[in-house]
Amino acid sequence: AQSVSQHNHHVILSEAASLELGCNYSYGGTVNLFWYVQYPGQHLQLLLKYFSGDPLVKGIKGFEAEFIKSKFSFNLRKPSVQWSDTAEYFCAVNGATSGTYKYIFGTGTRLKVLA
Amino acid sequence: EAEVAQSPRYKITEKSQAVAFWCDPISGHATLYWYRQILGQGPELLVQFQDESVVDDSQLPKDRFSAERLKGVDSTLKIQPAELGDSAMYLCASSLVQGTGELFFGEGSRLTVL
Numbered sequence: 001a002q003s004v005s006q007h008n009h010h011v012i013l014s015e016a017a018s019l020e021l022g023c024n025y026s027y028g029g030t031v032n033l034f035w036y037v038q039y040p041g042q043h044l045q046l047l048l049k050y051f052s053g054d055p056l057v058k059g060i061k062g063f064e065a066e067f068i069k070s071k072f073s074f075n076l077r078k079p080s081v082q083w084s085d086t087a088e089y090f091c092a093v094n095g096a097t098s099g100t101y102k103y104i105f106g107t108g109t110r111l112k113v114l115a
Numbered sequence: 116e117a118e119v120a121q122s123p124r125y126k127i128t129e130k131s132q133a134v135a136f137w138c139d140p141i142s143g144h145a146t147l148y149w150y151r152q153i154l155g156q157g158p159e160l161l162v163q164f165q166d167e168s169v170v171d172d173s174q175l176p177k178d179r180f181s182a183e184r185l186k187g188v189d190s191t192l193k194i195q196p197a198e199l200g201d202s203a204m205y206l207c208a209s210s211l212v213q214g215t216g217e218l219f220f221g222e223g224s225r226l227t228v229l
Contacts, residue, residue, distance in 0.1 A: 004157075036218070044158070044206070044220040090157055092218075100170045101213040103148065105157035 002027045004093050006106035013081050014114050021076040021109050023091030031095040033074040035065055036105075039087045047089070050074065061085070083115045117141040119221035121207050127227045133195040136224045139188070140209030146216065149182055149192050150206040152223070158206055164190060165213065197228045 007022040025031065035047040048059025055067040065076045074091060091106040120139040128134050140147050145166050150158035161180065163171040167187040175182065179198070184190040194201055204223045210216030 006157075009155075034217075043222050044208075044218075046217045049217065100163070100165075102163070102171060103160065103218060105150075105159075107155075107157045 002031075002093055002095055002097070002102060002104045004091055004104050004106035006089075006091055006109050008109045009107065010110050010112075012112045012114065015083055016080050017113075019076070019078040019081045019085070019111070021089055021091075021111075023074045023076065023106060024072050025074065025091075025093045025104075026072065027093060027095045029095055031093050032101075033065075033067060034092040034094065035059065035063070035074075035076050036090045036092060037087050038090070044090065047076070081111075081113050083113050085111060086113045087111060117219075119207055119209055119219050121205075121221035121224050123224055124222060125225050125227075127229065128197055129229050130198055131196040133193065134197050134201075134226060135194075136192045136205050136207075136226075138190045138192070138207030138221060140190070140207070141211075141219055144209035144211050144219070145187070146210045146213050147184055147190050148208045148210075148218065149190070150208065152204040152206055154203075161192070161205075194226075197226070199228050202226055202228045 003026045005024045033050040036044045037047045038044045050057045050067045058064045063078050088108045088110045090108045094103050147164040149161045152158045161175045162182045164184045182192045204225050206223045207221045208218040
């Protein structure tokens with residue numbers, strides 16, 4: 001069965017600090033990988049995605065993520081966070097099971113950036 | 116910008132009552148999802164539709180939950196009877212295609228069961 005693990009539930013950083021949020025998944029086949037973000041009071045929205053090709057993908061607002069197949073990981077990074085990055089971040093995996101693509105989300109990481 | 120519409124935004128009900136949530140996906144999106152999100156957890160898939168057909172409802176508590184998408188457009192999720200443990204945010208999302216499609220989420224419907 002598919003599963004997604006996010007190791008950090010709460011992260012507090014000061015502005016300009018670097019960010020790395022861990023995500024590991026479990027799935028036996030080809031997967032598509034996503035990071036979604038939920039800003040306070042807003043709905044979930046896509047941050048970035050990986051389907052194939054270059055394992056280092058860049059998303060909006062300076063975020064990037066690296067797919068490491070051997071480690072089943074898709075960690076999210078940002079070199080220098082801003083106060084406006086305060087949000088909850090969800091890693092998601094999408095893989096085919098019996099012909100149906102199932103979107104599975106991790107438990108989320110709540111990031112607070114201190115000004 | 117096209118959005119996924121959900122209603123009601125908030126619902127307070129007593130246990131054993133019936134509750135219904137409505138979702139209108141982005142026009143042309145064939146795939147529709149209902150998720151439940153309990154505070155502090157990630158979204159949990161309840162049911163997935165491809166057009167009007169259910170393609171996955173393995174996590175839907177079918178003794179009390181039902182979902183339909185009769186014309187392959189908007190969808191309704193019903194709970195009857197509601198239980199205290201059903202208190203959560205119910206999220207609707209849609210995508211143009213399965214697989215590589217980005218999910219577009221609605222604002223959600225927050226249910227409180229007293």
